[in-house]
Amino acid sequence: MNPYLKDFPILNTKRDGKRLVYLDNAATTQKPDSVLRAVDDYYRSSNANPHRGLYGLSIRATQMYEDARSAVRKFINAEKDSEVLFTRNASESLNLVAYSYGMHFIGEGDEIALPVSEHHSNLLPWQMVAKAKGAKLVYLYPDKNGRLPQKELDKIGPKTALVAVAQVSNVLGTVYPVEEIVRRAHAAGAVVVLDCAQSIPHYPVDVKKLDVDFAAFSGHKMLAPMGIGVLYGKEDLLNKMPPFLTGGEMIEYVSEQDATFAPLPQKFEAGTQNVGGAVGLAAAIDYIQKVGYDTIMKTEEELLAYTLDGLSKLPHITVYGDTKAGEQRCGVVSFNVDGVHPHDVASILDSDGVAIRAGHHCAQPLMKYLGVNATCRASLYFYNTKEDIDIFLESLKKVRGWLGLGA
Ligand SMILES: Cc1ncc(COP(=O)(O)O)c(C=O)c1O
Structure with missing residues (x-):
């Protein structure tokens, strides 16, 4: 159990009966009680x-x-x-x-x-x-x-x-x-x-x-x-x-x-x-x-390694940038699902309570350089958990099936 989760009221709420899995921390973070x-x-x-x-x-x-x-x-x-x-x-x-x-x-x-x-x-x-x-x-x-x-x-x-x-x-x-x-x-x-x-x-x-x-x-x-x-x-x-x-x-x-x-x-x-x-x-x-940057960095590095590892085991996924966690890599993961527009991926994940970002991320020259118009982006913070990542990965597995594409 992540000891910091209890400090963030919004992360303890449910939407349509589902727990919020918030993976859009690069856009904005949630706020603690204090x-x-x-x-x-x-x-x-x-x-x-x-x-x-x-x-x-x-x-x-x-x-x-x-x-x-x-x-x-x-x-x-x-x-x-x-x-x-x-x-x-x-x-x-x-x-x-x-x-x-x-x-x-x-x-x-x-x-x-x-x-x-x-x-x-x-x-x-x-x-x-x-x-x-x-x-x-x-x-x-x-x-x-x-x-x-x-x-x-x-x-x-x-x-x-x-x-x-x-x-x-x-x-x-x-x-x-x-x-x-x-x-x-x-x-x-x-x-x-x-x-x-x-x-x-x-x-x-x-x-x-x-x-x-x-x-x-x-x-x-x-x-x-x-x-x-x-x-x-x-x-x-x-x-x-x-x-x-x-x-x-x-x-x-x-x-x-x-x-x-x-x-x-x-x-x-x-x-x-x-x-x-x-x-x-x-x-x-x-x-x-009070949490301490050491704890923040350690928690996020573990979560990032777990996320990248999980993604590497899924077919039809392209991750942009380094596919390994490490000192030169922060917990922002951009990826695409073959044959599916990132907006559709984000909408399907949302139906499972998972909030990720999809689009050009205000970096259109980079998108052009990468040869894409848009990507999905999951971004982590220290209040995320491995359970969040499991829910995210499970939801991601369903995306192509939802759209009638091969698994
Ligand atoms: C790297 C980077 N710089 C600048 C900004 C702009 O931040 P704000 O919209 O809070 O001004 C963002 C927002 O996502 C960002 O990711």
């Missing part, structure tokens, strides 16, 4: 507009918001609270870097290097920059195991101004060699934007050790509510970047024709902020730390 309670408590006892009021309740809301920032700073081992910006999600964080850094510090002839597996959120912002500034997108192509060969990493060179990379691919589950990418990028004088959306729920992320220039992630993929995300940026870079969004809270002084801006982090936090979300994120960090 996170739900923290958000509820905040709204019941401490809600006020932060940074604005001079009365006790607002000061308390401000304190909770800033405490959440400190919790994130410690969690990712950033140097200063001012290097931690709250956003709505990883997408907004990445857009912030593209619009505020990319549009001002990338120029004609510069290259932006990125794996072809990037989520659209770490690809489209760079397309916009490249188009606006006359820069070139240089793609790095993974091998059939989802790894980036040396010859692809060699594309990071003197013309590279920025490398955008996900620590973990949301389709292939590959853990990319971030340390090596950072070394090569910095040697070339380029900055590195790390998309941690799929890594930080599963692995510790130490921004100082990795020496990345920016790092982005979403709270909702790591047990926190939707609507809160983080951008880490090195202070010297954030200081020289202009604001992304403008409006209330982010100014120092405004005259009719001009404005000066607040210091970090307020310069990048225009308008009323999501204090409830930040409080929920701090509670999620607390929960993850």
